[in-house]
Amino acid sequence: MKKYILLLLFLIYTGFAEAQKEVIVYSSLTKSELIGKKITFLEDKQGTLTIEDIQKEKYQNQFQNHTKDVFATLPSSSIIWIKTTIQNQTNKDLWIEIGKSFSCWKIDFYRPNKEGEYQKAILTGAARPYENREYPTNFFWLKLAQEKDTQTKTFYVKLESNVTKTYPLKIGTLLALSQDKVWTDSVTAAFIGIMFIMTFYNLFLFFSTKDLIYFLYTIYVFLSFFVLCFLNGYPIFTDTFWWTNNIFCIGVLSSSVSIFAIYYLELKKEAPLIYKIVIGLSSISYIVLPLLNIMGVDSVHLAMPFQTVILILSNTIVITSAYLWYKGNKKARFYTVGWSFLMLGIIIFLSALNGIIEYNLFTSNAMYFGHSLEVLLFSLALADKLNTEKKERQLVQEENIRLINQQKQVLEITVEERTKELQNSNLELQSSEEKLRRQKIEVEHSYKELQTTQKHLIQSEKMATLGQLVANIAHEINTPLGAIYSSSSNIEAILLETLPTFSTFIKKLDKKTLSVFNKLLAFAIKKNSILSTKEKRKIKYQLIEEFEKLDIENSDYYADVIMDMNIQEQKKLIINLLQSNHSEEFKKEIFETIFRISTIIRSNKTIKEATNRAAKTVVALKNFVRKDYTQEKVEVNLNETIETTLTLYHNQIKQGIDLNCTLVEVPSFLGYPDELMQVWTNLIHNATQAMKNKGKLIISSQLKDDEKVVLISMQDTGEGIPKKIQDKIFDAFFTTKSAGQGSGLGLDITKKIIEKHNGKIWFETQEGIGTTFFVELPLK
Amino acid sequence: MATKKNKAILCVDDDPMILMSLKLQLTQSFDGQFIVETAESGEEALELIDFLQGKSIDTLLIITDWLMPKMKGDELLVTVKKRFPTVRQIMLSGQAENEAVQNAFKNSNLKYFISKPWNKNDLIQKVNEVLKN
Numbered sequence: 001m002k003k004y005i006l007l008l009l010f011l012i013y014t015g016f017a018e019a020q021k022e023v024i025v026y027s028s029l030t031k032s033e034l035i036g037k038k039i040t041f042l043e044d045k046q047g048t049l050t051i052e053d054i055q056k057e058k059y060q061n062q063f064q065n066h067t068k069d070v071f072a073t074l075p076s077s078s079i080i081w082i083k084t085t086i087q088n089q090t091n092k093d094l095w096i097e098i099g100k101s102f103s104c105w106k107i108d109f110y111r112p113n114k115e116g117e118y119q120k121a122i123l124t125g126a127a128r129p130y131e132n133r134e135y136p137t138n139f140f141w142l143k144l145a146q147e148k149d150t151q152t153k154t155f156y157v158k159l160e161s162n163v164t165k166t167y168p169l170k171i172g173t174l175l176a177l178s179q180d181k182v183w184t185d186s187v188t189a190a191f192i193g194i195m196f197i198m199t200f201y202n203l204f205l206f207f208s209t210k211d212l213i214y215f216l217y218t219i220y221v222f223l224s225f226f227v228l229c230f231l232n233g234y235p236i237f238t239d240t241f242w243w244t245n246n247i248f249c250i251g252v253l254s255s256s257v258s259i260f261a262i263y264y265l266e267l268k269k270e271a272p273l274i275y276k277i278v279i280g281l282s283s284i285s286y287i288v289l290p291l292l293n294i295m296g297v298d299s300v301h302l303a304m305p306f307q308t309v310i311l312i313l314s315n316t317i318v319i320t321s322a323y324l325w326y327k328g329n330k331k332a333r334f335y336t337v338g339w340s341f342l343m344l345g346i347i348i349f350l351s352a353l354n355g356i357i358e359y360n361l362f363t364s365n366a367m368y369f370g371h372s373l374e375v376l377l378f379s380l381a382l383a384d385k386l387n388t389e390k391k392e393r394q395l396v397q398e399e400n401i402r403l404i405n406q407q408k409q410v411l412e413i414t415v416e417e418r419t420k421e422l423q424n425s426n427l428e429l430q431s432s433e434e435k436l437r438r439q440k441i442e443v444e445h446s447y448k449e450l451q452t453t454q455k456h457l458i459q460s461e462k463m464a465t466l467g468q469l470v471a472n473i474a475h476e477i478n479t480p481l482g483a484i485y486s487s488s489s490n491i492e493a494i495l496l497e498t499l500p501t502f503s504t505f506i507k508k509l510d511k512k513t514l515s516v517f518n519k520l521l522a523f524a525i526k527k528n529s530i531l532s533t534k535e536k537r538k539i540k541y542q543l544i545e546e547f548e549k550l551d552i553e554n555s556d557y558y559a560d561v562i563m564d565m566n567i568q569e570q571k572k573l574i575i576n577l578l579q580s581n582h583s584e585e586f587k588k589e590i591f592e593t594i595f596r597i598s599t600i601i602r603s604n605k606t607i608k609e610a611t612n613r614a615a616k617t618v619v620a621l622k623n624f625v626r627k628d629y630t631q632e633k634v635e636v637n638l639n640e641t642i643e644t645t646l647t648l649y650h651n652q653i654k655q656g657i658d659l660n661c662t663l664v665e666v667p668s669f670l671g672y673p674d675e676l677m678q679v680w681t682n683l684i685h686n687a688t689q690a691m692k693n694k695g696k697l698i699i700s701s702q703l704k705d706d707e708k709v710v711l712i713s714m715q716d717t718g719e720g721i722p723k724k725i726q727d728k729i730f731d732a733f734f735t736t737k738s739a740g741q742g743s744g745l746g747l748d749i750t751k752k753i754i755e756k757h758n759g760k761i762w763f764e765t766q767e768g769i770g771t772t773f774f775v776e777l778p779l780k
Numbered sequence: 781m782a783t784k785k786n787k788a789i790l791c792v793d794d795d796p797m798i799l800m801s802l803k804l805q806l807t808q809s810f811d812g813q814f815i816v817e818t819a820e821s822g823e824e825a826l827e828l829i830d831f832l833q834g835k836s837i838d839t840l841l842i843i844t845d846w847l848m849p850k851m852k853g854d855e856l857l858v859t860v861k862k863r864f865p866t867v868r869q870i871m872l873s874g875q876a877e878n879e880a881v882q883n884a885f886k887n888s889n890l891k892y893f894i895s896k897p898w899n900k901n902d903l904i905q906k907v908n909e910v911l912k913n
Contacts, residue, residue, distance in 0.1 A: 484897070603804075
């Protein structure tokens with residue numbers, strides 16, 4: 001930077017005046033004095049002149065007046081000769097300060113002896129051994145005059161430097177110079193302090209944030225402290241290497257400026273083109289030129305290009321920064337302002353160097369202040385970055401919290417929904433449970449109903465069977481009723497006809513006839529006919545023929561009546577009577593009377609028989625349809641249950657079935673007689689159906705196992721049970737009958753009833769031959 | 781020679797009690813005008829008509845039960861109509877299937893159906909009526 005400023009300075013610099021001898025009379029004890037304006041100088045471009053050459057008039061005339069407080073020129077290989085004439089009027093030693101910068105590479109100081117001769121130069125400077133220094137300071141103090149030596153003396157100083165030559169020449173007593181130096185030291189110390197603080201501060205920030213920018217800034221601050229101190233005459237290393245290779249040193253150290261700028265301003269992202277330019281220029285200034293320097297190229301040749309590139313580079317960065325600031329980049333604002341402070345410091349320093357403003361403690365150290373301010377500002381900027389980041393983090397955190405809250409809300413809503421769903425599910429479950437309970441109740445109810453239905457079914461099965469028997473039953477009842485009714489009316493008719501004349505008739509009978517009458521009547525009353533109508537008819541017509549042969553009149557009448565009375569066996573007696581001498585009318589009256597009287601008896605017998613039959617049917621029916629299923633067992637007369645059933649089936653069986661029923665006497669046992677009758681009904685019904693009402697039905701019973709068990713068998717001569725349905729016949733609702741003819745419950749119920757009596761039922765069958773059902777019942 | 785009856789009324793029923801009563805009623809009511817014959821089944825009845833024809837006895841009327849083993853009443857009447865178209869017919873039954881009775885009315889000479897138990901006068905009146913035609 002300094003070089004840049006010096007370049008500017010050079011451009012402005014115009015003051016060349018005629019060499020002028022002026023004696024500096026110094027008298028102040030405590031105040032130093034800048035003597036830039038009171039010296040003359042000579043530029044030895046070849047660098048070959050000696051003190052002897054200088055003293056020649058030719059060169060003495062080449063000395064020019066200097067018009068500024070600070071002597072400064074651009075870098076060149078020229079050697080500068082300074083000539084000053086001083087008179088010490090203080091009573092102290094008088095000293096001259098050549099400069100504090102690294103411009104004081106090599107200093108040859110010529111002090112005249114008492115004779116005014118310049119013998120041996122004092123060789124000092126940054127590039128000279130430290131012990132050569134007359135006074136232990138970096139500012140290169142040289143004694144001009146002893147105390148009380150008031151002689152006016154002319155001094156020559158030969159200055160050699162391969163960088164910008166800046167010499168703020170100053171004279172004063174040690175006291176005055178030290179006073180100045182204390183201030184300068186203090187300012188530098190303050191600057192170093194600030195730099196160190198900032199270094200550690202940013203290092204701390206780096207370690208706490210792990211943000212690379214703080215580390216880069218730390219390096220920047222630390223190195224700039226090195227460079228600035230180096231430039232200002234406070235080098236930490238005093239090796240001549242640094243002075244000979246100053247471009248390399250400054251270049252390498254200054255590279256942090258570009259790196260920091262690139263990272264801080266995010267040039268790669270914010271200004272890609274500038275980024276490339278910066279990288280390119282940086283490569284030249286911080287890599288190419290320092291490399292050339294270290295490879296042996298003299299700094300004096302590299303200084304100008306170096307300063308030019310640095311000038312362009314720094315201007316580029318500052319302008320870019322300002323542009324980015326203008327674009328709204330907050331960081332660029334800090335950067336621009338920070339660099340502006342540095343620039344301001346540099347301008348002030350330059351102005352002081354150029355004599356525009358006074359060269360004093362402040363202006364001479366303006367770069368310190370500028371740089372300090374810049375560093376402070378950057379630190380603030382970085383702290384602000386930290387704050388911004390913190391705020392951003394806070395924002396992010398807040399956003400996160402907001403998101404978390406939102407999620408929490410969402411979660412809560414979800415949880416609420418789930419809870420509701422669960423509650424609903426629970427409710428559903430409860431209602432399901434309720435439903436289940438209801439269903440259970442329904443099922444239980446249905447089961448009860450089923451039980452009832454089953455009872456009803458059993459009953460209706462029975463009634464269905466009965467329905468099929470209705471024809472039989474009606475017949476079974478109406479037939480005896482018809483017989484009774486007609487018989488009674490017959491008796492009535494006979495009595496009405498016979499009684500009025502009976503006594504007269506009896507009186508008409510002789511003894512012999514009466515005896516025949518009585519005999520025949522007795523036979524007629526006694527005998528029951530066992531002959532069929534066919535047989536009777538056969539006999540009757542035989543009798544008719546016989547009677548006709550015997551010339552018996554009304555033979556057909558007599559034969560008929562005889563057969564009706566079943567007295568054909570008394571044929572001889574009858575023929576005798578009919579061949580007797582009695583009138584035909586009387587004979588007929590005798591027979592008619594016997595017939596009538598015997599008819600009364602027979603009719604009466606018929607009535608009795610018919611009454612019995614009707615009663616039996618009614619009782620059987622009553623037993624059969626009895627509904628009250630008392631759960632208690634009652635005494636069972638097994639044979640009676642079978643006979644009752646047979647009674648009901650009497651007519652049906654009689655129609656075409658040859659019934660053979662042989663039952664052994666069975667001791668009564670406890671059971672359900674009506675249910676057993678159901679069993680027999682089913683079995684007989686099935687048998688008659690299997691036989692299609694024609695065949696042989698053999699019912700028999702026998703006692704087994706010490707009379708503990710009775711085995712009843714019912715054998716039919718039906719078609720038998722087909723093999724494929726043999727397994728199913730005891731199943732509920734299995735039927736071979738067409739719809740409406742059977743419920744299919746018959747054998748299922750039968751089996752259940754038998755099992756209820758702890759009995760067994762099974763069958764043997766042969767297709768085409770018949771089936772035998774066996775029922776085994778325990779008697780106890 | 782006593783006048784020989786050559787007209788018969790035929791009673792068919794599987795129950796001898798009924799036959800006996802019926803025969804008695806008919807005999808009493810018609811005072812020997814007709815021979816009253818009985819048969820215990822349809823088959824026998826048909827046989828009997830043949831038999832009586834052989835004896836030159838006309839069967840004027842057949843009174844039959846319906847529910848009998850083997851041949852039922854309607855079946856008998858239909859057969860009788862085919863073979864002996866002049867024989868009048870009455871059915872006297874304690875129980876009969878409606879269909880069967882309808883069948884008989886349609887396909888035979890059946891004039892009356894009398895239910896058991898029957899009224900003697902009613903029976904005689906109907907017999908008279910049938911015989912008149």
